[in-house]
Amino acid sequence: MAYLPFYFPATTPPKVVIVGGGYAGMAALVTFFRHCPSAEVTLIDPRSDHFKITHLHERFRDPTTRIKIPFEVLARRFGFRHVCATVDFDGETLRQWQIDRHLTIDGQRLPFDYLLLATGNKIDKISSSDRVVDLDLLSGEAFHTVIGRLSALEDGRVPITVVGGGPTGIQFLFEIAHWLAVGKKPNPLRLIEASDNVLTQFRPGLGKYVRSNMASLGVEFLPNTLFQGQEGEDLRVETKQSGGQTRLTSGLTFCFVGKQSSLALGTNPLGQVVVGRTLLSHIFAAGDCSSYRSFGSNSKTAQSAVRKGKLCARNILRHSSRLKLLEPYLHQDLGYVLSLGPRDAIGWIGLQANVVGGAPAVAVKELVEAQHELLLAGIDTYLI
Numbered sequence: 001m002a003y004l005p006f007y008f009p010a011t012t013p014p015k016v017v018i019v020g021g022g023y024a025g026m027a028a029l030v031t032f033f034r035h036c037p038s039a040e041v042t043l044i045d046p047r048s049d050h051f052k053i054t055h056l057h058e059r060f061r062d063p064t065t066r067i068k069i070p071f072e073v074l075a076r077r078f079g080f081r082h083v084c085a086t087v088d089f090d091g092e093t094l095r096q097w098q099i100d101r102h103l104t105i106d107g108q109r110l111p112f113d114y115l116l117l118a119t120g121n122k123i124d125k126i127s128s129s130d131r132v133v134d135l136d137l138l139s140g141e142a143f144h145t146v147i148g149r150l151s152a153l154e155d156g157r158v159p160i161t162v163v164g165g166g167p168t169g170i171q172f173l174f175e176i177a178h179w180l181a182v183g184k185k186p187n188p189l190r191l192i193e194a195s196d197n198v199l200t201q202f203r204p205g206l207g208k209y210v211r212s213n214m215a216s217l218g219v220e221f222l223p224n225t226l227f228q229g230q231e232g233e234d235l236r237v238e239t240k241q242s243g244g245q246t247r248l249t250s251g252l253t254f255c256f257v258g259k260q261s262s263l264a265l266g267t268n269p270l271g272q273v274v275v276g277r278t279l280l281s282h283i284f285a286a287g288d289c290s291s292y293r294s295f296g297s298n299s300k301t302a303q304s305a306v307r308k309g310k311l312c313a314r315n316i317l318r319h320s321s322r323l324k325l326l327e328p329y330l331h332q333d334l335g336y337v338l339s340l341g342p343r344d345a346i347g348w349i350g351l352q353a354n355v356v357g358g359a360p361a362v363a364v365k366e367l368v369e370a371q372h373e374l375l376l377a378g379i380d381t382y383l384i
């Protein structure tokens with residue numbers, strides 16, 4: 001059992017229920033196992049696997065990429081129980097659970113000393129036509145259907161469209177470009193973006209690098225353009241300034257129009273949920289579904305989710321002990337790197353102004369992904 005400062009275990013280990021087994025939930029599970037293997041931990045998640053969504057784009061390189069790890073395997077490794085269910089809640093429910101110290105799922109009563117909510121962000125379902133592909137389709141078994149549809153585009157002149165020039169859209173754009181190049185498919189590729197540039201949330205250097213690589217690959221860029229819908233190969237778009245509608249031809253349209261802002265649970269700097277003005281001392285939140293009132297980063301990234309998940313687990317253990325001295329969340333983003341196909345990447349490290357691209361960025365991206373793999377193997381290399 002690894003040493004945790006300011007944690008003096010009580011005689012009875014805590015009963016913990018974690019809702020959501022993504023990046024934050026898994027980081028918490030590993031932390032409990034490390035510092036208090038006797039804690040009675042239950043994970044509730046409607047999926048049967050932990051889903052490594054940061055690898056999703058790699059399925060274009062290798063459809064057999066392992067992006068899922070069964071909770072059954074992880075449960076044996078880290079000594080928790082998995083309940084396959086969805087938990088619905090609002091502020092009132094949380095207040096009640098704080099009093100009752102149990103929740104009931106499908107008639108099953110689950111008592112807890114502490115509850116950790118790590119439900120992430122909902123993936124929007126956009127696809128209304130079989131020519132439109134969204135994250136939901138790419139995430140599941142239907143991925144093979146998507147590859148089938150791409151392969152079936154026999155007319156090499158029919159363009160393929162990617163909607164959304166944020167990090168997700170850009171990562172997929174370059175993977176699709178690579179897939180087309182490997183398969184010697186001449187279909188033109190275009191990117192549609194609502195704002196006037198790509199990656200607008202980052203320093204301009206990142207957007208500039210990506211635009212120059214897009215130009216080298218011959219990707220057409222349509223800025224200030226809004227996706228309206230698609231019927232058959234008819235893609236409807238609207239020009240933002242004029243409101244004018246245009247029809248374009250698109251054999252297949254990949255839509256990455258951002259995340260749905262699901263419920264953001266406000267917490268204090270220690271990770272405890274605050275509903276209205278009420279502090280719920282036994283309910284914590286971590287990951288994309290949480291918003292901490294602290295100096296730490298609330299970015300919706302895997303690195304913040306992991307740091308919040310680990311912090312919540314440490315603070316739950318400390319709260320369950322006699323001292324109750326908890327640690328505030330202070331994590332700052334250490335960087336962000338996005339891949340531009342198998343051999344290139346772009347991002348920043350340390351400071352936003354410190355832009356890295358090419359092989360060093362690919363190495364950093366692989367290192368970050370390897371850290372998560374190691375965590376899932378029970379080796380915690382996240383020093384900060």
Ligand SMILES: Cc1cc2nc3c(=O)[nH]c(=O)nc-3n(C[C@H](O)[C@H](O)[C@H](O)COP(=O)(O)OP(=O)(O)OC[C@H]3O[C@@H](n4cnc5c(N)ncnc54)[C@H](O)[C@@H]3O)c2cc1C
Nearest residue numbers: 020022023024045054086087119120287288300301302305
């Ligand atoms: C395509 C894509 C690529 C990305 N790439 C990167 C990247 O390269 N680097 C990076 O830092 N970030 C990346 N991100 C963001 C990153 O994936 C998220 O910030 C991270 O997954 C958040 O972790 P989380 O634990 O909060 O949520 P998630 O990892 O989304 O996990 C949430 C879990 O909760 C479960 N759940 C949801 N609702 C309920 C419910 N009601 N009841 C029970 N369980 C529920 C879900 O099944 C899921 O298992 C990417 C996101 C996407 C969509």
